[in-house]
Amino acid sequence: MSLRFNAIKSLSEKKEVRVEGSSKITAIFGSNVFTLKTAREFLSDEAYKSLVSSTKASQKIDRSMANQIANGVRAWAETKGVTHYTHWFQPLTGTTAEKHDSFFTLKGDGTPIEQFDGDALIQQEPDASSFPSGGLRATFEARGYTAWDPSSPAFIMEIGSGKTLCIPTIFVSYTGESLDYKAPLLKSVEAINKAAIDVCHYFDKNVSKVTPTLGWEQEYFLIDESMFNARPDLVMTGRTVFGQSSAKNQQLEDHYFGSIPERFYAYMRDFEAESYKLGIPLRTRHNEVAPAQFECAPIFEEVSVAVDHNSLLMDVMDRVARRHQLRVLVHEKPFAGINGSGKHNNWSMATDTGVNLLAPGKTPKTNLMFLAFFVNTIKAVHDYADILRASIASAPNDHRLGANEAPPAIISVFIGQYLSKVLNDVKERVSEKMDEADESLLKIDIHRSIPELLMDNTDRNRTSPFAFTGNKFEFRAVGSSANCANPMTVLNTIMADTLKKFKKEVDAHIEKGEKKEIALMHVIRQYIVDSERILFEGDGYSEAWEKEAEKRGLENIKTTPRALDAMVTEKAKKLFQDHRIYTHEELEARHEIELEKYIKKVQIESRMVGELAHSHIIPAALRYQSRLTDNIRGLKEAGLNDAAFATQRSMLIKLTEHVNQVNTLVDEMLQARKACNQLSDTRKKAIAYQETVKDPYFDTIRYHVDKLELIVDDREWDLPKYREMLFLR
Numbered sequence: 001m002s003l004r005f006n007a008i009k010s011l012s013e014k015k016e017v018r019v020e021g022s023s024k025i026t027a028i029f030g031s032n033v034f035t036l037k038t039a040r041e042f043l044s045d046e047a048y049k050s051l052v053s054s055t056k057a058s059q060k061i062d063r064s065m066a067n068q069i070a071n072g073v074r075a076w077a078e079t080k081g082v083t084h085y086t087h088w089f090q091p092l093t094g095t096t097a098e099k100h101d102s103f104f105t106l107k108g109d110g111t112p113i114e115q116f117d118g119d120a121l122i123q124q125e126p127d128a129s130s131f132p133s134g135g136l137r138a139t140f141e142a143r144g145y146t147a148w149d150p151s152s153p154a155f156i157m158e159i160g161s162g163k164t165l166c167i168p169t170i171f172v173s174y175t176g177e178s179l180d181y182k183a184p185l186l187k188s189v190e191a192i193n194k195a196a197i198d199v200c201h202y203f204d205k206n207v208s209k210v211t212p213t214l215g216w217e218q219e220y221f222l223i224d225e226s227m228f229n230a231r232p233d234l235v236m237t238g239r240t241v242f243g244q245s246s247a248k249n250q251q252l253e254d255h256y257f258g259s260i261p262e263r264f265y266a267y268m269r270d271f272e273a274e275s276y277k278l279g280i281p282l283r284t285r286h287n288e289v290a291p292a293q294f295e296c297a298p299i300f301e302e303v304s305v306a307v308d309h310n311s312l313l314m315d316v317m318d319r320v321a322r323r324h325q326l327r328v329l330v331h332e333k334p335f336a337g338i339n340g341s342g343k344h345n346n347w348s349m350a351t352d353t354g355v356n357l358l359a360p361g362k363t364p365k366t367n368l369m370f371l372a373f374f375v376n377t378i379k380a381v382h383d384y385a386d387i388l389r390a391s392i393a394s395a396p397n398d399h400r401l402g403a404n405e406a407p408p409a410i411i412s413v414f415i416g417q418y419l420s421k422v423l424n425d426v427k428e429r430v431s432e433k434m435d436e437a438d439e440s441l442l443k444i445d446i447h448r449s450i451p452e453l454l455m456d457n458t459d460r461n462r463t464s465p466f467a468f469t470g471n472k473f474e475f476r477a478v479g480s481s482a483n484c485a486n487p488m489t490v491l492n493t494i495m496a497d498t499l500k501k502f503k504k505e506v507d508a509h510i511e512k513g514e515k516k517e518i519a520l521m522h523v524i525r526q527y528i529v530d531s532e533r534i535l536f537e538g539d540g541y542s543e544a545w546e547k548e549a550e551k552r553g554l555e556n557i558k559t560t561p562r563a564l565d566a567m568v569t570e571k572a573k574k575l576f577q578d579h580r581i582y583t584h585e586e587l588e589a590r591h592e593i594e595l596e597k598y599i600k601k602v603q604i605e606s607r608m609v610g611e612l613a614h615s616h617i618i619p620a621a622l623r624y625q626s627r628l629t630d631n632i633r634g635l636k637e638a639g640l641n642d643a644a645f646a647t648q649r650s651m652l653i654k655l656t657e658h659v660n661q662v663n664t665l666v667d668e669m670l671q672a673r674k675a676c677n678q679l680s681d682t683r684k685k686a687i688a689y690q691e692t693v694k695d696p697y698f699d700t701i702r703y704h705v706d707k708l709e710l711i712v713d714d715r716e717w718d719l720p721k722y723r724e725m726l727f728l729r
Contacts, residue, residue: 066118
């Protein structure tokens with residue numbers, strides 16, 4: 001029996017995985033997290049105050065306190081049955097990393113003890129040689145350091161019956177360069193904090209901290225484990241390189257927000273419970289547009305914690321899925337012909353006085369503060385659209401962006417009709433020489449112009465890559481498998497840079513004798529004028545928008561190798577150097593890493609295309625070809641005329657043509673890949689893989705294979721079909 005039919009048969013033999021009845025979420029939430037409430041119980045007053053200062057005020061923890069904190073953390077972990085700990089970090093592989101050590105050690109006299117000291121809490125020295133470094137480190141230079149990030153609480157990961165204490169950390173090289181996603185993110189958080197505080201002080205002197213916040217929306221597919229295992233392309237690449245669309249896919253629009261299938265519902269309850277224990281504040285679950293596609297979303301958190309929680313969630317989702325004999329697919333485009341998956345990043349800024357800086361206020365004063373931060377965000381996206389585009393560039397996201405299901409590769413901003421009118425009013429009514437007679441404009445009640453339920457009254461534009469949705473901006477172009485840290489680091493940094501320039505320009509007007517409010521409005525107006533070409537309220541999927549965007553001078557970079565160029569321009573180097581996020585060398589290294597990642601992903605997919613074609617597709621077609629040939633021969637021998645086997649002959653001709661095309665194209669693709677591998681320049685090699693391997697061959701080979709799937713006898717076809725993977729549960 002073939003892989004496919006074994007997979008189908010196994011579905012009927014699946015045993016239900018029992019999930020314990022739901023308890024109150026509040027009863028389990030954060031139970032595996034070393035929260036400040038838990039710390040209060042296990043730490044001395046002195047150690048607790050030190051931890052709070054580090055967590056809340058970003059102050060360094062004194063080494064003398066570290067031992068006390070480490071002992072408290074170990075004591076808490078041991079009450080939970082923990083025997084090992086790890087520094088948990090996010091290297092540039094795109095996954096998480098951990099190396100487990102036990103609390104167990106031997107004293108000098110051989111006495112066994114359980115021990116976890118401050119040095120082990122604060123810093124470890126993992127081997128850095130096998131992680132991507134982009135040339136920053138030679139292979140023989142293996143030393144790297146993980147350093148504790150107190151802003152993200154320690155947690156206990158349960159894997160089967162084992163439990164491990166995880167200490168969230170950053171990861172740097174021996175010479176200090178960042179080798180992870182977290183370290184630059186934390187630097188960007190501090191950059192936007194400083195810049196935003198200065199602007200807030202125009203409106204409220206009591207603000208002493210501004211924190212960027214993030215609420216991600218994680219889209220994913222769920223399929224049966226047997227189906228997954230029977231598709232080598234899914235196992236190796238996360239997507240199906242071949243597959244004819246099923247007769248029914250998403251055209252009836254009956255899956256979105258539909259009833260959740262029972263098997264998947266049990267899985268969701270299970271992974272949500274695990275997530276709640278880890279302090280991940282999941283709030284929403286629902287069916288997405290495509291069959292077998294779903295989404296979950298949390299309550300907003302501080303951006304660095306939210307990034308940790310999303311990385312952790314993807315790990316939890318995968319492990320729990322295996323428990324249910326399911327597989328989670330977070331590839332941006334696992335199935336052709338239906339919607340792919342994104343990870344919408346909902347971003348805003350919050351002050352320590354309790355104000356969301358992107359929420360319109362109810363008074364002229366707070367309205368003006370909202371307007372300042374709102375317009376600065378638009379200006380930042382306008383000025384650094386190329387770098388923002390580079391932050392979400394990847395081989396899998398190339399399949400999704402602009403595919404009539406996701407935002408296009410053109411970066412634009414949607415703000416809705418109400419705010420468009422507000423910005424237009426401000427732009428038109430502020431004179432070049434504003435005087436006290438114009439101060440009535442300053443009392444403009446934006447709140448009256450914008451309905452109180454702004455989030456409901458501002459229509460959501462699904463085609464916009466960067467949309468305002470009431471009290472936040474939604475960066476919709478982020479891919480589902482991506483680490484949120486990269487786009488959030490860029491967004492924080494470009495916002496910090498724009499706010500610094502804004503303050504400098506406002507201060508220049510004030511120094512000329514203008515009132516503060518008048519100076520603010522002058523610069524806000526200028527920013528509206530300077531960045532209005534990036535505002536777009538229409539259908540981002542349309543060809544008309546591509547033409548209009550070109551007229552406006554907006555870039556439409558559709559492929560990753562070229563989109564990544566923006567990372568290493570002089571503009572980018574200056575931006576990240578000025579805010580101490582990346583050195584020039586670190587930027588160059590990350591550019592190299594992303595190009596290498598692209599090359600390897602396309603290379604692996606190319607190998608899978610060739611392997612499946614030669615070991616699954618062509619053999620199945622040849623078997624059916626033989627049956628057709630035997631059938632025609634038998635009819636001839638029976639003395640029937642040509643008309644009796646015209647159908648068989650027609651099928652045989654079509655089948656043979658497609659088989660020959662597949663074989664020829666795969667061989668040509670192999671030669672193109674060999675030519676690419678001769679190139680030493682990484683950028684040229686990535687472009688060559690895209691232009692001479694991926695673009696000319698992947699879809700063309702797929703076309704002929706998918707036609708064969710429609711012709712070849714169903715009993716001969718070895719790979720599970722779309723209708724089975726997406727609809728059999």
